[in-house]
Structures are given as structure tokens and as C-alpha cells.
Amino acid sequence: MAVPRLRNFIDGEWVEPQTEEYADVINPARGELLARVPLSSSADVDRAVAGAREAFPEWRNTPPAARARYLFRLKELMEERFDELAEVQTREHGKTIDESRGETRRGIEQVEVAAGIPTLMQGFNLEDIAAGIDEHCFFQPIGVFSHIAPFNFPFMVPLWFVPYAIAAGNTFVVKPSPRVPLSQTRVVELFEEIDLPPGVVNMVHGGNLATNAILHHPDVAGVTFVGSTAVGRDIIYKTCGQTGKRVIAQCGAKNFIVVMEDCDLPKSMAGLMTSFFGNTGQRCLAGANLVLVGSGSFQKRALDAFIEAAAGIRVGDGMDESVQMGPLQNTASKERVLGFIEQGIREGAVLALDGRKPKLVDPDLPEDCFLNPSVFVDVSPEMTLAREEIFGPVASVLKARDLDHAISLIHDNPYGNAAAIYTSSGRAAQKFRHDVKCGNIGINIGIPAPMAFFPFSGMKDSFFGTLHGQGKDAIRFFTEAKVVVERWF
């Protein structure tokens, strides 16, 4: 069968990109070539932005309730195609089918929340601010927005932004990650199927060239980005500042999971495994540093249980329902993770569970992108393992004297995306929630992923911008407040 060549979706049409450069889209579990994705040019971005700009006036004047109805139809289609959408994610990304279904559900939740736009977008007013004078505040759409998507959640992450932006009356250009472009292609096909007016949502495939074109385009009012801190802070946030764009840059992470001696260890273990090894460690909320707090005997017991559980994880093709962890998304990711493991060994950490040689449920699968879970012990806070984002199935175990010490370890790290505590002490939980400088806090929850109706927060080097994705924050980001002071003679 011929390998499909993807096209851009601009102004309601599937169009050939103005480039000869294509990249391969590979199923990381099986090494199969799934598609070829264009690395679009700045001319393609110009065309998409022009389409979005032309569509804006009419879309902006479409009543919010009517705009919401498009989203209701989109939700219906997504529910109907639920399994198909999930399978696309597993094939192109490698995550397990349960993880893909979970991602699909959370993506649909964004559409559901954004469909509440007639309420979410309401302004406020006050009569008689002076004699016979009233004041009103309206929230109005702004124009063309764009999203530069990461590879780790190919279906869900763009939906943190696109439904809110268009529900608020803006138009959009989405650029999927060239590593996993198929999920968003399916989403855009659904937008086409619901007869969304041409130009409201456009999609340009590509890499750095397309990203730069979006960042510098004068008609793009704002950019949302999810990815590494190096790109988010030094390129996206900086360039948006220079070009006068609104920006949400949700960036890298190094999340600490604190396990207190008073926790219910057996009940905590599933959450810990999900946190460290779910999505093969490739998520910005993933646990990275496991901090054990308590007596020596507790630390040994907790560590033994953690290693035993990690060692038992079944690794393989995510389409196999018995598999608990899929491959890394590509060979470069695997090489990067292996580099961190080597670095950890060189710096003196002890590799207590070595996942470098994959042990797969199906031994006939190519090992190209697979690793089993690895656990390092005797990790000190200064080590690379404890400081840098690995984005793979590697846990670094640190020890802390008490909760204050554990919190100080978190604060010494430049990132502030997420942190979690496992405890049965309300006092410890309350202190952790209050004191820790991270955007998303878990109390006996390993992945504190905010639901669609809460902001996806982040602090320090994990977030650049003011407002966050999802919920009311997203609505404020995609709208401008207009104040009217009114008097009639």
C-alpha cells in the first residue's frame, strides 16, 4: 500500500504544501512507515494565516451559541470515532491503548468545556458609576491564533487551545508535531466533517521553518506552545515578546514525588508507577525524582517495593492490551534517555534497575525505540539525573530527612511544573500544598493533571506567560476586555 503524503488544510481545502521536504512518520513499536509529513515553508504559513484572517470577521460575528453548536457536533463525532482516534495515537506515538483512550477522553473534555462559551465569555457591568453613567466590560475575540504542538500528547494538547480560541470567535492555525501529525490530521478532518466555515481552523504541518514563520507573522495575534524550556523560554516567549504577540509557553519539568513514611504504600504504588512510567515517562507531569522521607527501614521497604513494581512492568506494542508501557516515541528519544543513564552512572549514581536492554512482551518487535524502566538510587540533588528533564522511563531516588528537606529539594530545582506527596497526614499534605512552588500539586495523586475546567498551571522554568491553557484562563487569553462607559442625554 502506498504511504500517504500528508497535506495542509487551509481555508477549508486540503492543499499541497509548497515544499519538497518531507519527514517520515514511524510507528515506534513496529518500525513501520505510517505516512510522510511535509515540512512546510513560510509561504504555506502565510497562506494559512491569510485564510484565517479572512475568515475572522464573519466568524467573530457568528453568535457564541451558534459557534458552540459546531463544538457539540465535533464532540458527537469524537465520541463516535473514539476508538479510532485512540488507535491513531497509539500507532504514531507508541503509548498504550488505555493511555490513548485516556488522552482522547481528556481531549473531548476540552471540547465540552469550550462549548459553554455563551456563559464563559460573558462580561460584567455596573450601573451608575456616576450619575446616569453605566460601565460595561465585554470580552471580544482578537484575531488569528496559532498553536505549536508537542509530540507527547498528539491528540489532546492542541485541544487545550483550539476549541477555546474558536469558541471565543478567533480563527486558528495549528501546527502539529511533525513526529506525530496523524492525530491532529484526524481532528481537522472532523472539523471539516462538521462543516466548520472555511478558514476558521487551518493546519500547517512542519518543523522549525513553519514555527519561525508563525512566530514572526504580523497577522498572528498570539501563540500557544507546549514543549521544552529551551525552546519555550528562549525562542517562543522571547520572540513573541519582540513581535508583540500574546503567548502561553508551557515548558519542561522535573517533577518531585515525595513519599512519606505514613503513606499507604501498597495503595500508592499504582499511582507511582503511572507517574514515573506512564506514557513511557514522556509527559510534563511525569514523576522524575522520587524523594523518600522517613526511617531507614521505611526507605528500604519503599524502594524495594518501587523497584519490584517497576521491574514487573510489561513493555511492548501499546496496541496489545496486556502492555503497560510502550516504546519511546522515536530512536532519538531513546538515545537521549540512554545518554542520561550513562551520565548518571558516570556521576556516581547506582543503577538499581537497569532497563537499557528491553525485555518485550513480544520478542519479535524491533527494539529500536524500546527501553524498560530504570531506577537510580544514591542520587544527589546536584547530579544531572536529579536536575535535568530526561523525558523517559527513568526514576531517580533521593532521600530526605523530613518534609522541609524534601520541599527544599524541590525549590532548589529550576522547574515548577508539578509535585506530589504521598501521605496519610493532613498536616503534611496541607503544608506541601501551601509551600511548594509548583503549578500543579498532587496529594496522593501521581499525575496531578488539571481537568479541562481548571487552568493547566506551571511555575518557574516550566511556564512562560501569564494566563494558562484550558478553562477560564484560556478564554481570557483568547479575548480582549473592552470597557464601555455609557451616558445618554
Add this chain to the structure above:
Amino acid sequence: MELRTASAVIGFAESLETGSAKFYEAAAPRFAGLAASFQDFAKENGKNVQAIKRAYYSVISDALETGFSFQDLTTEPYLIETDLSQSAGAADILKIAVANETRIESFYRHAAKCSETLLADLPRVFKRIANSREKRKSALLEGLEKI
């Protein structure tokens, strides 16, 4: 076979319901006294599959422990007999039905316990089906006593 993930558990539950329905559909024409109940059981099995899938697809989240919650859950203790031999009499059929329902009930109770952290919906459905299996078992045992 070990069941470790939510999708594997859901898939096995579906196979139990389908197998059990097949058994009752085959048994109904051969057992006039309980034919109507057997047909109802088979229909209810179909509804159970829908209820389980609805709960699973409604609450599944990438952030929950769908891949790691199920511990010590294997298929072997819960495998049921779905084929009826031509020579099986009424008592034989009821005995098999009781044994099947006992296994299915145990499976759902174990799965409910394992999935307590997957929001309330999934364990709630598992418990509800386990309770209904318990009632079925009582009805089948009553039938057996009458033979």
C-alpha cells in the same frame, strides 16, 4: 493469563458476558421451566457489556492508574463453561450455570476492588453486576432444588 490493564479487564469482562449469554441462549430451548429466565439473563449480559464500556469510556483518563491498578488478577479462576453437551440434563445445565455465575461474580468483585482508584464509576458498575450475579445464582439454586 494475567490481567493488568483496564482495557484487558474490560475485554475479559466482555468475553465472560458474551460466553455466558451464549450458554443461556443454548440452554433456553432445552429447559422449558427456566427458558424465559435464561433468555432474560442473556439479554441482561448484553446490557452489562454496554454499562461496563460506558463507564470505562466515560471516566478513563491518561492520568489515572489504568495501567497499574489491577493486581493479582488472572483469567484462569474465572473461566466459564460456555458449551453444552447434547447429553446434559436439566440438573447438569443448572449446575454449570451456578458454577459460571459464581466465577463471574468473583471476577467482578475482584475487579471492583482493584479499580477503586479509577473514579467511582467503574467499580460501581462492577459491584452492581456482581450483586445481580449473586441474585441469579440464588434463582438458579432454587431451580436446582426443585429438580
